[in-house]
Amino acid sequence: MTSVDVLVVGAGPAGSTAAERLARQGHSVLVIEEHGRIGYPVQCAGLVSRRVLDLSGAPQVVRRPVHGATVYSPALRSITFRAAEPRAYVIDRAGLDIALAEKAATAGAVFETNTRFDGLVGTPNGIARVKVTREGRDSEELEAKLVVGADGVSSAVARAFRLRRPVEILPAFEAEFPESPGDPDLVEVYLGTTIAPGLFGWWIPDGSGGARVGVAASADGTSARVYYERLLAQIARRYGRALCNPTSYLVSGIPIGELPRFSAPRVMLVGDAAAQPKPLSGGGIFTGMRAAELAAEVAHGALTDGDFSGARLSRYDAAWRREFGEEFDKAQYLRRLFLKFTDRELEAILEALEEAGTTETIVAFGDIDFPTHVVRRLLRQSPSLLRLLPKAVGALWGRDDHRAPDLDFASERVHQ
Numbered sequence: 555m556t557s558v559d560v561l562v563v564g565a566g567p568a569g570s571t572a573a574e575r576l577a578r579q580g581h582s583v584l585v586i587e588e589h590g591r592i593g594y595p596v597q598c599a600g601l602v603s604r605r606v607l608d609l610s611g612a613p614q615v616v617r618r619p620v621h622g623a624t625v626y627s628p629a630l631r632s633i634t635f636r637a638a639e640p641r642a643y644v645i646d647r648a649g650l651d652i653a654l655a656e657k658a659a660t661a662g663a664v665f666e667t668n669t670r671f672d673g674l675v676g677t678p679n680g681i682a683r684v685k686v687t688r689e690g691r692d693s694e695e696l697e698a699k700l701v702v703g704a705d706g707v708s709s710a711v712a713r714a715f716r717l718r719r720p721v722e723i724l725p726a727f728e729a730e731f732p733e734s735p736g737d738p739d740l741v742e743v744y745l746g747t748t749i750a751p752g753l754f755g756w757w758i759p760d761g762s763g764g765a766r767v768g769v770a771a772s773a774d775g776t777s778a779r780v781y782y783e784r785l786l787a788q789i790a791r792r793y794g795r796a797l798c799n800p801t802s803y804l805v806s807g808i809p810i811g812e813l814p815r816f817s818a819p820r821v822m823l824v825g826d827a828a829a830q831p832k833p834l835s836g837g838g839i840f841t842g843m844r845a846a847e848l849a850a851e852v853a854h855g856a857l858t859d860g861d862f863s864g865a866r867l868s869r870y871d872a873a874w875r876r877e878f879g880e881e882f883d884k885a886q887y888l889r890r891l892f893l894k895f896t897d898r899e900l901e902a903i904l905e906a907l908e909e910a911g912t913t914e915t916i917v918a919f920g921d922i923d924f925p926t927h928v929v930r931r932l933l934r935q936s937p938s939l940l941r942l943l944p945k946a947v948g949a950l951w952g953r954d955d956h957r958a959p960d961l962d963f964a965s966e967r968v969h970q
């Protein structure tokens with residue numbers, strides 16, 4: 555029976571990052587991936603911060619730098635934030651996954667594609683024995699001292715080890731268009747309860763004249779495709795013409811609301827498997843890769859000491875909380891406020907932002923990985939924005955007992 559130090563399930567950015575960091579420390583690492591080709595099918599819009607390029611060491615995957623965004627209200631009122639320097643990057647997402655897997659393989663990790671994790675058989679002698687199925691073969695068992703679940707939104711590892719599932723999964727639908735008007739230096743964000751209740755629609759230049767257009771919305775019984783069609787109609791109104799001839803579609807889900815625990819004896823979850831995407835945008839590449847790094851540090855210590863207890867592995871949970879806990883708590887709170895807004899209130903918020911001349915603040919302090927940092931500055935700067943919020947806060951407190959986190963951001967940290 556195959557026996558390894560670490561079994562990583564899933565060869566996405568989180569899995570390959572964890573594999574690379576652990577293989578580099580000399581541990582035997584096997585990565586299994588259920589699909590035949592790493593990186594495919596692509597299930598992502600591929601907009602990332604500089605931090606992802608730094609973490610991956612793969613700047614070659616950049617298709618185009620992006621300098622800011624235009625946000626559209628339901629009535630197509632807009633506000634544009636444009637910086638002189640790049641604020642985000644449109645990447646070749648499959649290329650990123652491949653580059654990360656190559657780095658991990660170079661460090662010594664072994665990859666097996668067309669191989670699916672099917673479940674936990676047991677933990678004889680404290681070793682995790684799991685069931686995997688290689689394409690065209692009967693299922694087999696293999697053993698690992700530690701399992702890293704990096705198997706995405708529907709994580710079979712989380713289920714097998716009885717770790718809780720995300721609070722929400724936002725259905726998402728995206729298409730690629732070979733040609734598209736719009737400013738290639740900016741992304742466009744579309745708000746509105748009929749287009750994307752619970753999140754937003756996006757138009758992202760692809761770096762070769764086309765665009766990735768998609769939507770993620772609350773799971774309210776309406777299919778993401780319906781919201782996508784409404785978004786296309788909105789974009790047609792904005793451009794005065796319809797986008798034509800999509801070349802590919804993707805349908806997936808974005809988990810929101812980190813799990814209460816990412817680890818248990820012999821297992822750690824990273825990335826979408828742990829519902830680590832950012833609550834205000836659904837972006838999960840940076841947070842997933844960083845979580846994988848944090849998990850790998852703790853796993854290295856556990857492997858060195860031979861201690862795979864829940865208490866030992868929960869050091870990873872604590873490290874995550876130290877780095878992202880405050881940001882995610884505030885973001886979840888703001889998201890709950892956002893969910894209360896009517897279209898009319900969204901119009902009023904954009905109007906308030908425009909009136910207060912907040913674009914410079916957003917350009918100066920906006921950070922796609924830590925978006926709540928700019929909120930305190932905006933609230934201070936815009937009294938009319940502040941007037942809009944108490945109503946929502948009241949509505950929130952009226953309905954449930956969520957405590958409002960301190961939005962004064964007194965302990966604001968500096969992230970570079």
Ligand SMILES: Cc1cc2nc3c(=O)[nH]c(=O)nc-3n(C[C@H](O)[C@H](O)[C@H](O)COP(=O)(O)OP(=O)(O)OC[C@H]3O[C@@H](n4cnc5c(N)ncnc54)[C@H](O)[C@@H]3O)c2cc1C
Pocket residue numbers: 563564565566567568569586587588589593597598599600601602669670671672704705706707709710726727728768804806807808824825826827831836837838839840842
């Ligand atoms: C429409 C859409 C647009 C998005 N846009 C962005 C964006 O612009 N920027 C951003 O930062 N994030 C974005 N995200 C989120 C981002 O794609 C995810 O957060 C990110 O891919 C998570 O990485 P991961 O490694 O955790 O999981 P994944 O990338 O999902 O990788 C999981 C891997 O596990 C494999 N797997 C699953 N089950 C098994 C099994 N049982 N056995 C073996 N292998 C298995 C899968 O095949 C997959 O390769 C978007 C998501 C969606 C749905």
